[in-house]
Amino acid sequence: MSVDQKMDCGRRNLLLATSAAGGVAAVATAVPFVASLTPSERAKAAGAPVEADVSKLAPGEMMTVEWRGKPVWILRRTEEMLASLEKTDAVVSDPESDRPMQPEYAKNKYRSIKPEYLVTVGICTHLGCSPSERFKTGNESGLGAEWSGGFLCPCHGSLFDLAGRVYRSMPAPDNLEVPPHQYLADTVLLIGDDGKA
Numbered sequence: 001m002s003v004d005q006k007m008d009c010g011r012r013n014l015l016l017a018t019s020a021a022g023g024v025a026a027v028a029t030a031v032p033f034v035a036s037l038t039p040s041e042r043a044k045a046a047g048a049p050v051e052a053d054v055s056k057l058a059p060g061e062m063m064t065v066e067w068r069g070k071p072v073w074i075l076r077r078t079e080e081m082l083a084s085l086e087k088t089d090a091v092v093s094d095p096e097s098d099r100p101m102q103p104e105y106a107k108n109k110y111r112s113i114k115p116e117y118l119v120t121v122g123i124c125t126h127l128g129c130s131p132s133e134r135f136k137t138g139n140e141s142g143l144g145a146e147w148s149g150g151f152l153c154p155c156h157g158s159l160f161d162l163a164g165r166v167y168r169s170m171p172a173p174d175n176l177e178v179p180p181h182q183y184l185a186d187t188v189l190l191i192g193d194d195g196k197a
Contacts, residue, residue, distance in 0.1 A: 072191050
């Protein structure tokens with residue numbers, strides 16, 4: 001073997017070794033980069049469905065759970081609260097929740113799967129403020145003799161009834177959002193998944 005052939009063989013071996021080392025380095029660099037593009041466990045958990053046990057919720061009481069960083073209200077309505085929805089039908093802007101932003105099971109006057117439980121996102125549809133509960137009725141509520149209970153957004157005065165339906169001529173354009181949800185048992189809700197995916 002001549003000196004030139006030995007040099008070509010050495011050069012070829014060096015080229016192969018360098019290429020292999022470069023390939024390993026590229027893979028070692030790419031793996032963490034590609035892994036960084038997938039959602040973190042924290043991000044997955046933030047969007048994950050949330051279970052809520054409503055067995056201890058007495059009629060007339062409301063609890064709040066967090067789903068996707070939003071407050072979700074679960075109100076166990078009394079018979080009187082449910083009856084008040086008949087009165088507010090005539091004064092709310094979307095009584096049957098016909099606008100497409102609502103799931104099919106919210107397209108009724110109760111806006112719920114089970115009339116007893118209202119499940120809604122506690123964020124005003126106007127500018128994203130958080131309404132407050134105003135369950136006292138009449139003059140005791142501070143909202144006038146005709147008030148039959150519901151929610152008031154203190155920022156711009158939008159009023160919602162006990163089904164989260166917005167009153168007419170309010171700054172809020174839509175009813176409170178009903179999140180996807182389903183019942184896993186009589187008193188256990190899964191918020192964030194309605195089983196339709």
